[in-house]
Amino acid sequence: MNNRHVFDELPAFLDGEAKDAERIARHIEACPDCAREAAALRALSQGLRALPRPEARPGFRGRVMARVAEEAERKREPFLAGRWAHWAVTGVAAAALIAVAGFMATMDNGEDPNGSLPIAAPPPADPANEATPGETVAYEEDWEFAPEWEYALESGVSAEAAEAILVLLLEEEPWLDDMLTAYDTERELDLLLANMTDGEAGAFAMLLADYAEGR
Amino acid sequence: MTDTQPRDSDDWALVARARGGDVRAFETLVRRYQNPVIAFCYRMAGSYEDAEDLAQESFVRVYRALDRLTPRAQFTTFLFGVVRNLTLNHLRNGKRRGRDRSAPLGEEDQFLEDSAAGVQPDSAARLSETEDLLAEALEALSPEHKEVIVLRELQGMDYESIAEVTCCRKGTVKSRLARAREHLRKRLTELGVTLQ
Numbered sequence: 112m113n114n115r116h117v118f119d120e121l122p123a124f125l126d127g128e129a130k131d132a133e134r135i136a137r138h139i140e141a142c143p144d145c146a147r148e149a150a151a152l153r154a155l156s157q158g159l160r161a162l163p164r165p166e167a168r169p170g171f172r173g174r175v176m177a178r179v180a181e182e183a184e185r186k187r188e189p190f191l192a193g194r195w196a197h198w199a200v201t202g203v204a205a206a207a208l209i210a211v212a213g214f215m216a217t218m219d220n221g222e223d224p225n226g227s228l229p230i231a232a233p234p235p236a237d238p239a240n241e242a243t244p245g246e247t248v249a250y251e252e253d254w255e256f257a258p259e260w261e262y263a264l265e266s267g268v269s270a271e272a273a274e275a276i277l278v279l280l281l282e283e284e285p286w287l288d289d290m291l292t293a294y295d296t297e298r299e300l301d302l303l304l305a306n307m308t309d310g311e312a313g314a315f316a317m318l319l320a321d322y323a324e325g326r
Numbered sequence: 327m328t329d330t331q332p333r334d335s336d337d338w339a340l341v342a343r344a345r346g347g348d349v350r351a352f353e354t355l356v357r358r359y360q361n362p363v364i365a366f367c368y369r370m371a372g373s374y375e376d377a378e379d380l381a382q383e384s385f386v387r388v389y390r391a392l393d394r395l396t397p398r399a400q401f402t403t404f405l406f407g408v409v410r411n412l413t414l415n416h417l418r419n420g421k422r423r424g425r426d427r428s429a430p431l432g433e434e435d436q437f438l439e440d441s442a443a444g445v446q447p448d449s450a451a452r453l454s455e456t457e458d459l460l461a462e463a464l465e466a467l468s469p470e471h472k473e474v475i476v477l478r479e480l481q482g483m484d485y486e487s488i489a490e491v492t493c494c495r496k497g498t499v500k501s502r503l504a505r506a507r508e509h510l511r512k513r514l515t516e517l518g519v520t521l522q
């Protein structure tokens with residue numbers, strides 16, 4: 112044996128993710144200790160992969176598609192009227208969304224010990240697919256982005272991250288529920304809006320739009 | 327990737343058709359991914375009923391998001407990102423949704439309690455004793471350890487995809503996987519299980 116043990120590198124090696132796979136493979140061949148460890152890890156993986164995986168029961172897809180049909184029907188009707196529709200599609204909403212995204216990102220301190228913020232920062236960008244400002248990424252299809260998502264992309268926030276932030280806010284923030292309960296008349300909404308900055312109002316309108324669409 | 331074999335261009339083509347109003351294109355996506363999604367939710371949430379509900383809700387969310395989706399990376403990482411968020415929120419908020427908003431949220435104990443209470447032995451496929459104990463050890467992991475194990479071993483995702491789904495760095499995926507496996511092996515040793 113001519114080099115150090117590779118215990119710590121074995122999990123990534125066995126996952127096909129090690130940088131120096133050849134060196135590790137050579138070491139395992141020559142070192143019974145590391146070979147034993149590798150065998151134990153392999154056995155664990157095999158055991159996990161052999162665990163039963165429940166499948167969709169008959170009727171599952173039908174139930175999903177019934178919900179989807181409802182959604183498709185709803186998509187054909189305008190779900191927002193008047194000022195809400197205006198708010199939801201303007202750049203104001205986009206700017207507010209980015210502000211929210213930026214705010215969430217600043218809260219990220221790397222590893223969250225409690226795992227309380229599943230989407231703390233946008234996922235790592237793939238440089239090959241990254242949109243740069245003023246430049247549209249060439250895709251197979253000619254996509255039309257909704258203005259806010261186009262803006263989000265140009266601002267370096269992925270649509271997935273933006274979507275995830277909205278989902279998170281809707282899922283995680285009881286204040287939204289309370290707010291909607293508290294401000295469910297038009298007059299009260301007007302009062303609420305009057306006390307919000309444009310950005311806040313735009314972001315709120317978007318959340319409300321998603322909420323109205325979704326529930 | 328095994329279950330979630332990337333068929334990116336095909337997936338995105340279906341997404342484009344669904345956006346244009348072709349509901350059957352979306353149905354093809356549901357048929358393609360319903361089993362991997364249910365399997366993920368089942369291992370995370372512990373109950374088949376919850377897994378089906380979460381899977382159904384996930385597909386509806388994805389459908390709703392079609393207009394805003396951009397064909398970036400893989401469709402499956404987007405899909406599983408949605409599934410994963412809903413599942414974690416379900417684990418966290420289960421008690422709150424049950425009209426008990428004062429209950430502490432996001433505690434590790436809460437997760438374990440929720441999942442332990444939801445476990446139902448799969449009567450259709452009787453587990454061997456070893457499988458049973460391995461499933462038990464997996465069940466006992468924290469959600470962030472469990473999800474990387476399930477995405478890696480049951481869904482066959484690579485580190486890059488797992489990082490996208492769980493919104494963390496590739497290095498974090500690597501260290502979490504290593505720690506998760508350590509926990510599993512320790513627990514299996516305590517249970518007297520030797521995997522061959």
Ligand SMILES: [Zn+2]
Nearest residue numbers: 116117142145
């Ligand atoms: Zn060695």
